[in-house]
Every structure is written in C-alpha cells, then in structure tokens.
Amino acid sequence: MPPEQPHGTPPAKQRSAVLVGVLIGVLVFALIGLVVVGAKVISNALDQDDASAERPSPSASPKEPLPATDPKLAAYYDQKLSWRGCGSNDCATLQVPLDYAKPAGEKVGIAVLKVPAGDRSERVGSLVVNPGGPGGSGVQFAAAGKYQFGNDLADHFDIVGFDPRGVGRSDPITCGGTSELDELMAMDPDPDDEAERDRMTALTRQFGNSCVAGSGDLVQHISTQEAARDMDILRAALGEPKLDYFGFSYGTYLGATYAELFPTNVGRFVLDGAVDPSLSNAELSLEQARGFETALRAYVKDCVDDDGCILGSTVDQGTARIRELLDQLEKEPLPTGGDRELTEGLGMMGIWLPLYAKERWPDLTDALTQAIEDDRGDDLLALADLYASRGDDGYTDNSMAALLAVNCLDHGDSIATEAVPAEFAKFEAASPTFGRAFAFSLSTCSSWPVKPVEPELALTAKGAPPIVVIGTTRDPATPLVWAQALAAQLDSGQLITRDGDGHTGFRQGSECVDDAVQGWLVSGRVPKPDLKCGP
Template structure:
C-alpha cells in the first residue's frame, strides 16, 4: 500500500497499550563500542505474530518445506549517534533453493505502507515470488516503528473503535471541530506513548537500517524489491548509498517529486479511475450487474449510498454501525485489486438492503483490525512515518479552500482525501522535507514498473521516479493493467522481465510495455 488516506477512518488506527515490553523491540541501553556491522544474527523458528504485527499463527512452511526463520538485528535508535542506544529490527527469511553455487545473496522486500509488517506479509506472499528463490534468500523486515521493531503506540483499541464512528468528511463547523479535536487527541497519544521513537522513524532512518542489514546479511550490494511505499524507501536508499545498489526493482511507484497534497490529489484521481473501471467491468458482464444498469448508474447509486450513510448509518458488524467514512474506506480497500471487485459488488448489494457487514470487513482490513477487535500498529506507524517525513502542515482552512480541486478529481473520494491532510497538523516532530530526494548518480540500473490502472500509486509516478533517479539509473517498464502493482498481477510479460533482471541481470529495454 502507499500512503493510505489518513482520515479518522484510516489514519487513527491504534494498538492496545497493554503490549508487553518484549513486543516493543529488543533495545539495548549500552552497546558500547560494538561494531553493529559485524553482529551475528541468531536465526530461529518464527513465533506467532504479535498484535502489532497483526496477530495470527506462525508462518507455515512453503510447499518444498522451506522453513521460515526470524532474527533481530540491532540498529542505532538515532543514526546521528551510531554508538548510542540500539533498537531491534525484526527480520524474516526463507533460504534459497537449488544450486548453492548460483546463489546471488539476499533479496530484501519492503511491501509498503508505510507501516506494513514485512515479517507477516512475506510468508503470505512468498509463493508469488517462488522463482526468485532459485538464486536468492527471500528476506523481509519490520521497519523501525512497525510490528516488532519498536512499534509506535498511540490510542487503544476501544478508543479507536469510537474514533471510527466520527465523520472524516465534515460538512459543518461542529463536525470539523470533532475531526480536528480527535486528530489532536490521537497525535497527543502517540507522543505520550512513543515519544522516544517518533523523531527516529523517517524513511532516511529506515534506509540506513537497510544498508546495515545488507552488511549483516553478508552482501556486497543491496538486492531489493520495493512495492508501493517500498519504492520510496528504495529511492531514498539509492540516493544515500548509490554505490551499494545491486539489482533493484520498484513496483507500484510512489511519485517522489510530489508534495503530500499533490500525492493526495493524484490518489483521488487514481481511485476514481479504478472505480470507473470497476463500474465498466460490472456492467459489461453477460449475466448483468446487480448494482446498476450502466457505469454511471453504478456510480450514482454508490454516491447516493454514501450520502445517505452520512445522516443515517446502517448496521455494520455488531455493535458498530457502517458510517459514510467506514463505507468509503471499505470501497477504497476493494479498489486496490481487481481480485476484490467481487467482494465490493457483494458488499454494495448487501448495503443497499441495509446490511453493512461486508463493507465494514473491507474497512477493517484497510485499518488493520482483526475480528477479535484488536488492531495492528499499521496506521499509527503510517501516520508517524509520514508525519516525520513530510514537512507541510495543512490547516482546516487550507483544506476547505482546496476542496473544489479534490472534488474535481473525484466527487466520491475528493473530500475524504482532502481532509486526510490535517493528520500531521499537530504532530510533535517536524517533517523533514516537501518530498524525498531520490537522485542516485552512479547507481546500478533500477527497474521501475508502472501500472496504468494503479489507484494508489498512479502510473505517472513511475516516469517521475525514473527522471528523479537520474540519467542511466531508472529503467521504465509499463504494464497496461488494473490494481495496485504489476508483478503480483501474474502477467507473464512483467514477471519474465523482472525475473530476467533479478536472476540473470538482463536489463529490459527502457520503455518496454506489457499488456
């Protein structure tokens, strides 16, 4: 995922305050003069994911009995004081298969967010990257502030459930005050519960962790697969350590040249495009579309549903109601992938009959909420990283002046995306920059893959990334498809190009197109 919309429904996720100190990471108070680059990792069977990681059971072995192993890497809490206190960065790996003499090294994945746990995501996604195991150990990690890597803690689960009933798209002064007060309370809770970590979760910090990881894993170069926000992290790494870049792929590319407002505006247009495509697809089916007769009818009915929910929520998952904001969050979650369109159709059919359960399930997945009511720290981490990275602080008055532009991009999602911009206004840590610096002269080629139908990271971001990386670095590959990302679409053309580069070093022709 890439910088998910941060309204009260999507920004103010929480994790319980009663997490044990062990879950908060493996910090050391006195590392002395230890050279962290020479540390030896102690790989063990992976435990069940913590609540902050999303809960659930321990990862199952891959079909070839590939066992998952986890370890904790020490990293400086503050990279400006590399000999100071350390934190633990949680890693997971499955070893390469096949001829050991052909092993290239480790291929490190970041799946996005920011705020997603790589330790839980990689096992669930690994079968889609199985071919890459023929020459790489597949490795991922919880970035600092995420999961088991000193997770940022804010409000508790009960407070969050209450927050999610608030209106994230205020229509009057009272609703606006409620939104701003709620945002201020959430941000204050983050400062109260995670004050020591908040200044140290910037993407530049995570990039330095990546270079330490490279060395600790024994690789001369960083071989990397970044998806969504992972492309921004990869770009920042390439800027800081251009000579250390090995074979790298950026898929579902964040535009590094846009400020937060510009990215939010682009996302509003991207999700509107995905909704247009969903409506076209539904109404083109021979068996008919149960949620509208024409694409415009589908969108009109969704707009009416959201308008009605603003004043009269319907039953969601007891005891919670499906509000306008929760329904919008659920719709957006389903638009991330064409695979979810059938669930969106189902959820809309049910909602028109007064049952908001499916749309609420989709919203819960977007917010990191499990059926037992526990939240991962996906969104606290997302807010913390974004607010530490992004310099602009948008006021309510500014957002109101920009609403016409957002509504022009999407009449359904514009308000939702615009009001998300107030999330960092009262943040306790100053933001670093308007946008990340990814210029990387001297770097090895980086394969940059853009999807023309990507809602969360619109296609134009891939070309911007190529240009920002600099001449001779970024190599653009276009996929004419739907959904967030290209490699996970299973398109043979895309996978052959990516596999050929990562496994054999074959750089595709710049400007290649797959459909």
Template sequence: MANPSRLRCAALTTTAVLLAALLAGCGDGAEDGDLTAQKLDWKDCPAPSEAEGGGSAPSPLPNGAAWQCATMRAPLDWGRPKGDTISIALIRARASGPENKRIGSLVFNFGGPGGSGVSTLPAFGSDYDVLRTRYDLVSFDPRGVGRSAPVKCKSDAQLDVYFQQDATPDNSAERAQLVNRTKQFNAACEQNSRKILPHVATTDAARDMDLLRQVLGDDKLHYFGISYGTELGGVYAHLFPKNVGRAVFDGVVDPTQNPEQSALGQTAGFQLALDNFAEDCTSKTTECPIGDTPEDVKNRIAKLLNDLEKKPISGDPPRRLTQTAATNGIAQSLYSKDFWEYLTEGLEAAYDGDGRILMLLSDSMNGRSENGEYSNITAANTAINCADEKPRYTADFVQQRLPEFRAASPLFGDYLAWGLISCTNWAVPGAADHPDVSAPGSAPILVVGNTGDPATPYSGARRMAEALGSGVAVELTYKGQGHGAYDSKDKCVQSKVNDYLLNGTVPKAGAVCS
C-alpha cells in the same frame, strides 16, 4: 475516523485481509559495539504479535521450506550510532537452488508505510518462489512497525470509536470535531511513543537496510520495493548509490510531489479505478447487480454514502457501517481487481441494509483482526508520514482546496483531502516537502508502472525514473488494473522482472506489457 492519509502510499499487500506470520530470535550483538559484525540468531518464527496483525505462525512453503526469524540491533538514533539500540524484526526463507547459483538476499518492503514485512512475506512467499531459486527471500518490520520498536497510540477499544467517526466534515462544528480528534490521536502517539517518534523517518529505515545488507553478508542490496517501498528504495539509492544491486520498484510513488499533490493525484487514481470497476461490472454478459450502466453504478454508490451519513446500517455488531467506514472499504477493494467481486457483493448487501462485507474490507485497511485487535499500521503510518513530510496543513487550507479534490473525484475527494490534516500538532517536525531519490552512480533500477493503479498513479513511475537520474532507471509499463504489477500475475511483467533479478537482463527501455 479512518486515516485516509495512509491511502497515499498503501501497499497492495495491505489489501489481504488479516495476514499471518512473524518473527523472533535474538541477535548475539557484537561485543565491541560494531553493529555490522553482529550475528543473527535465526529460529522458527512464532505467531505474529498483535502489532503485526496477529494470527498463526507462518506455514512452510509448498516444498516444505521453513520460515526463519531473527532480530537485528540498529541504532535508535543514526546521528548517535554508538548510543541506544532498537531491535529490527526479520524473516527469511533460504534459497532453494544450489549454493553456487545463489546471488544473495532479496530484501522486500511491501509498503504502507507501516506494513509488517515479517507477516506479509510469508502470506505471499509462494508468489516469489522462482526468485527463491537464487535468493534468500528476506523482509523486515521497519522501525516503528510491528515488533520493531512499534509506535503505539490508542487502545483497540479507542480505535473502534476513532474509526467510526466522521472523516468528511460538512460544517464548521464537524470540522472542529475532526481537528480535535486528530489532535487527540496525535497526542496519544506522543504520550505512548515519545522515544521512537523522532527516529522513524524513511532515511532512518534506509540506513537500517544498509546495516541489514552488511549483517546478511551481501556486497550489494538486492531489493524489491512495492508502493511506499519504492520511496524507501529511492531514498536508499540516494544515500547509498554504490551499494545498489538489482532493484525493482513496483507500484511507484511519485517522489517529486508534496503531500497535497500526492493526495490529489491519488484521488484521481481511485476515481479511475472506480470508473474501471463500474465499466467492468456493467460490460459483462451477466447482469450487473449494482447498476445498469457505469454512471448508474457510481450514482447508486454516491447515494448509499449520502444515506449512511444520515443513518448508518448494521456492520459488525455492535459497530455500524458509517459513511466513512463504507468509503474506506470501497477504497480497500479497489487496490486489486481480485477484490472487485467482494466490492460488488458488499455493495449489493449494503443496499439491502447489511454492511458486514464493506465493514470487513474497511477493517482490513485499518489492520483490525476478527477478534477486534488492531495492528499498529495506522499509528506507524501516521508517525512515518509525519516524520517525513514537512507541510502541516490546516482545516482552512483543506476547505479552500476541496473544490479541486471534488473535481478529481466526487466520491473520494473530501475523504482524501481531509486526510491532509493528519499531522496537525504532531510532536516531531517533518523532514522535507518530498524525498530526495537522486542516485547518480547507482546500478540500473527497474521501475514498473501500472496504468490503472489507484494508489500510486502511473505518472509516478516516470517521475521516479527522472528523479533517480540519467542512466539509472529502466521503465516497464503494465497496462492493467490494481495496485502494482508483479502481483497481478501478468506473465509478461513477471517474466521481465524475473529475468532481471535472476539473470541481470535489463528490459528494453519503455517496454510495455498488456
């Protein structure tokens, strides 16, 4: 069974199939117990761990600059800062410009929650090369993720079975099976990760970031958050408003919504992205191979999914492409317009009985590598969401809400609605209905919304701006497709973001790039 709850906050960067890169190094640890005084031991980065996604050690940047890795000690329990510690995995590339022009460190969080920043930053590092002229580029595996005290739930073989199971039940027996499988998964998380589960909330990660700021020697936290990274950034700004430096939120999470509202908004967002994909395919001068009109494209996809529920097709042998895996793969490909061609190829192949492409897209969403090993993104995503989110939804509640979800999207409605039960019987209570991001006194935060964003709908940017408080947020709108805006490589967006981060020039409020 897929974990559709992760779609609520997934980052654009999680769409890249099987990223590579990683960390290591040991902090020397302050002997007096003052963690802010610890010195980081930066070393060459090793190959990524399985929990980070596997692969090869990160390659140098185009100009030959090397990636360096280290670990930072942080309290296991921020309520007991002198107690046990955990290691937070870090990665950096030093600033390329002259030292007297260096601003400090620019810390990235690419979202998820559950994505490894240590593996993601090198995969996209060259995209931020202009920012490296004045910043050290820094990212980290948040607690519970990758090599930072990772949450562990099920084995690779167990996850293969888990992700093959039906995530959209059609009758009471299938609903009972889904609830039971969710309980079993969550029980495995508790059994294997009991010590870390109470300490992976976003507020914990935000406190880790302020410790990181101090250990890096920066007076202010300069920050680039994408997707869930915008929620983490908002929580940081709420806790430490006077410590915010130049900050960009891209692909913005709506902080005012509870999980149900967020899932419903995302359901509509993925439907919009599917509509745009179908329109794009059928409007080209060359024939669209998967339908004659936008409605024909969507009708054929719906028929494929219905057929797969009855009879899965060959995927990645011995695994078969199920309805759930196909839906997951389609959703994955809607995160970026760059992936639309793979969706077209995958659908065309699936209509001929070959599900390999859609299966690979689904595997990418689930963090499965080509050798069958899984990163811990699903485990970490569930743990962080369940630590943050107070509501615990039941199957009966979801059943009652299905009509509204189906109205938002006939294709994705059931899939995202049933993801709401992911925290059923979770071992740790959730913190709140939604995060508090009010940040009076913070420096300006550039909030970038994308009108075609499927995962974090455009309305979230305005609500984040309002929630941050008067005089804090500066909004920038990108009229585009895909999740986030900066990585679309739109020159207007990148120019305004770069000018703010490099020169402190705040765009005019309400600026639009198209």
C-alpha cells in the same frame, strides 16, 4: 487520502506509497493477496518461533565484518545476526541506533525473517523486500515465500523481510487502544461544518498524543530516511556487498531513499507501484484522488456490463449511486451483525480495498448489494476491517498507527483543517466520488504532535546501477504518472508499464512483467527501455 495496505501501499513533500489520509491513509501493502492467501503461510511460519528457537540456521552472517561507512557506526555494521528457527524459516533481531546522530545512545531492535533459497546450488544472494505502508510488516510479507514471489525468485534468493523501526515485531510504537483507533477510523472523512472539522482535528491530535505517551522517543525516530539507514546495516549483517531489493508501493519510496543515501551499495532494485517523491502533499493527494476515481469507474464498468448490476446500467449511474450511498451513511450509519455501525468513513474504506485487486471486485459487488438492497453494512465493514487489520478482538498489528506516524515525520506541508474547503473544486473535479475526503487528507498532519526533522532529499540516486520501476495504468493508489516520474528522476531509472487494473504489477497476471522482473533480479538482464506489458 486513503490508506495503503497489503502490498504491501507517504509526505512537506509527501513520499508515501499512499498518502496520509483522513482515515489514516490507505495503507497499500501492495498485494491484497498477501492478506488472504498469505495468512495461512504467515501463521505457520511465525507462530512456531519460540518452539523451534534452537534450530541452527542453514546460513550465517559473514565471519569478516564489512566496513561501516561511518566509523561511529562500526559496531552496528560489524554485528553478526544470531539466526533462530521460526517454523521453516529463520528469524533474527538486528540492532540499530535509535538516533543516528547519537550512535552511542539507545538502540532499536529490528525483526528480520529469512526464507532460505529453495535451490541452494543456484542461490544468487539475499533479496530484501518491503510490502509498503508505511506500516506494513516485511516479516509477514517475506514469510509468504514462493506464494508471494513465485518459484523463480524463491529458488534463487533468500527472501529477507524486516519490520521497519516502530512496526510490528520490531520495537513498535504504541498508540491508544482499540476504541480510540475505532473512533478515528469511523469518523467523517469529509466534515461538513466547523464542529465536525474541529472533531477531526481533536481526534487526530488525541491519537498522536497517545503515540507520544506510549512510545517515548521512538515515535520521533521512525522516518523513512532512518529506515533506509537501517537497511544498509541489514545489508552488511547479511554479508552482502550490494543490496538487492524489491519494494512495493511505499516500499518504492523507501528503496529510492536508500538508493539516494547509498548509491554505490545498490545492487538489483525493483520498485513496483511507484511514488513520485518530487510532489507536494497536495499534488500527491490530488493525483491519488484521480487514481481511485479511475479505478472505481473501471470496476463500475465491469459491473454494469453484466445484467442485474445493483448500481444501474451506466458508469455514471453507478458512481453516482455509490456517492449516494456514502451520503446516506453520513446521515444514518447502517447496522451490522455486531455493536459497530457502518459509517461513511468505514464504508469508503470498504469500497477502496477491493479496488486494489480485480479478483476482489465480486466481493465489492456483494457488499454494495447488501448495503443498498438489505440496508446492512456487514460486508462493507468486513472489507474495511481487512484494510485496517482489525480482527474480532481488536487490531492485529500497529500498521495504521505507524502509517500516520511515519507520514507525518516524512513531510511537513499540511494545511489547517479550516483551509481545506478552498481545495474542494479541484479535488471534486479529479474525483466526484472521493474528492472531498482526499482534500481533507491535506490537513491530517497539521494536528500531529511530532514534526519532521529530516531534510528533504531530491531522489536521483546518481551513480547507482539500473533501477527498475513498474507502474500500472489503472492503479488506484499509486497512479502510473508517479512511476513515470520516478523513473525519469532516477539517473538510472528503467520504466516498465503494465496496462491493467489493481495495485502494482508483479505477479498480477502479466507474464511480460514477471519475466522482466525475474530476468533482472536473477540474471541481471536489464529490461528493454520503456517496456510496455499487457494485463
């Protein structure tokens, strides 16, 4: 399956917002806009961390510690966050146990960033946010503040983001180097013969072994259930009796897991771009393949409706031309302005990324035109690099490594690479363009050296208050049927459906969605049952 990336964008039953994929998955950090618009905000908010470390925080942890649910965890629940200034925001480090079965053992540091509420007189509380992934930085996500969440939420809440264990500014996992990850990202996503399949297996195993070597015991303790337990310690450290939470893409799985483990601690929850936690890896991958094909066809229709579309005059012609380009890249990668070529794997990622946000469709048209007319891969490579957080000097974070490592801890129903061809027929029926690549995602974790240990949970969150779930009709990474299923599985699920394109629903142009979300989070006004919204 493709990866997840900005939402924010999984697991013997795949739980992620975007399933683990041959190319390490399509990280869905749900809002691609975070990468582009939020970048300047993030750099301003975070890069000044050390320079302003002594600035006092405008708010502090409670003087009276909240009780721990387990006496052995009391020291963690009783901790007070020591806030320091980082730009215009506040940063702290939360301590959690590496292994919840051994709370007296080694600790893990969790990076936390808070954007204080813009209107302190109208402050509702803390809103903890997660952008997706797994592997997305909640610290960077929160730092975008009102640019990401809008004035209403930013005025009424302290926006609080954290980098989950193993990710970013928290104690991170370390896996290989730039060349190793480059090789993994560029490999053939749909190998044709035994030799190519063996190479895929070997590269994944080699990368996994580098994570074990570079990260020690940490790589065994970065599951979604452990991250959800960390969130409850964060809730207590923030002084909140209930957790208000906004999760996107994979963040919906994280949020639903929290709600299952701590239903009486759930406050106002919104899960946008939802994952269906009841499905197997194969079922999730198949539905996601269908979702990306649907999104691709929506893009192609938009292109061919204008004169001069490089892809032809019909949707079928356009999708066939894209598949032809990918086949050509497999045989002969295209040159770029640097020393890296555009392979089929990188080309596929470059096509996937713009499908997350309709405003990026013109970028995809330009990139495809360059590849088809000029035999150059510069623009598609740039899109693929944006997807994978790769800069000129290497990868700017460990999101792709964390994506793969978390996914393979969360579920254990991978199949052997040699068994994948038996799945081709149904995957190609779901997605003629990308089907085989999604089929091979079924085998990714079979060669990963760290196996799941957490028991699987049925996520019903019995006893929790209403939980708002949002799905979008042509969402490529988290298809609408997943949101429908999650809302039905949760005892108190409330579904909002956005009829539109792109990944997730909030602040994607639908006033109906935005008003419902803001009304629920700020005022506690539960949305109308089965609310349907326009684009």
